[in-house]
Amino acid sequence: MFKLAESKERLPPNQKVISAILDWGVQHPGITKKLPNLKKSDWRLTVGGDVESPLELDWEAFMNLPQTESVSDFHCVEGWSVLDQRWEGAVFSTLVEKACIKGDAKYAWFDCYDGYTTSLPLEKLMDSDVVIAHRLNGESLPQPLGGPVRLVVPKLYAYKSPMWLKAITFMKGDRLGYWESGIYSNTADPWRDDRYKH
Numbered sequence: 635m636f637k638l639a640e641s642k643e644r645l646p647p648n649q650k651v652i653s654a655i656l657d658w659g660v661q662h663p664g665i666t667k668k669l670p671n672l673k674k675s676d677w678r679l680t681v682g683g684d685v686e687s688p689l690e691l692d693w694e695a696f697m698n699l700p701q702t703e704s705v706s707d708f709h710c711v712e713g714w715s716v717l718d719q720r721w722e723g724a725v726f727s728t729l730v731e732k733a734c735i736k737g738d739a740k741y742a743w744f745d746c747y748d749g750y751t752t753s754l755p756l757e758k759l760m761d762s763d764v765v766i767a768h769r770l771n772g773e774s775l776p777q778p779l780g781g782p783v784r785l786v787v788p789k790l791y792a793y794k795s796p797m798w799l800k801a802i803t804f805m806k807g808d809r810l811g812y813w814e815s816g817i818y819s820n821t822a823d824p825w826r827d828d829r830y831k832h
């Protein structure tokens with residue numbers, strides 16, 4: 635009985651465990667009808683906005699950032715969770731240091747190669763489990779899961795984990811991203827069942 639209580643606490647309210655992350659082909663396809671097809675050699679990540687040193691990283695420069703591995707649970711707003719996903723990539727906070735973000739920047743805006751957008755407060759991005767990921771469970775991140783590179787913010791619902799990452803813009807005030815402009819919550823906290831706008 636004790637064990638059951640423990641495992642229940644691991645899962646946020648109204649979520650069910652499934653065995654693998656559902657990919658773009660299975661879920662709602664977001665705003666594009668076509669999967670962004672990006673070769674690693676063509677992929678670029680730009681970092682700008684409220685920073686002292688804007689960056690444009692190609693694959694080699696991205697791979698030269700300090701690399702890390704982080705195991706976390708993945709929670710989708712549609713009610714499924716996948717436990718113990720092993721992500722590899724750069725810790726988000728290393729990018730913040732490299733770009734020298736200005737003291738008044740409090741949010742980051744994310745643009746993706748499919749046109750998707752989202753935003754996050756800096757304080758949610760500084761945890762060591764927030765990874766700019768290029769590998770999942772020991773393999774290159776599959777394209778339908780956001781490859782070559784996606785951000786992973788495991789403590790929030792997955793719509794705050796932008797796939798096919800293209801650009802990060804630091805900013806003083808917040809803006810609403812693609813889903814957050816509609817019915818979805820901008821705070822997206824699975825532990826508070828925080829799916830929709832209040």
Ligand SMILES: Nc1nc2c(c(=O)[nH]1)N[C@H]1C(S)=C(S)[C@@H](COP(=O)(O)O)O[C@H]1N2
Binds near residue numbers: 658663711747749797
């Ligand atoms: N670039 C991009 N990122 C995105 C989306 C999208 O449409 N485009 N959808 C979001 C939503 S609504 C969810 S639930 C998750 C789904 O991630 P998955 O396909 O790996 O399960 O990605 C998020 N990131």
Ligand SMILES: [Mo]
Binds near residue numbers: 710711712792
């Ligand atoms: Mo979603």
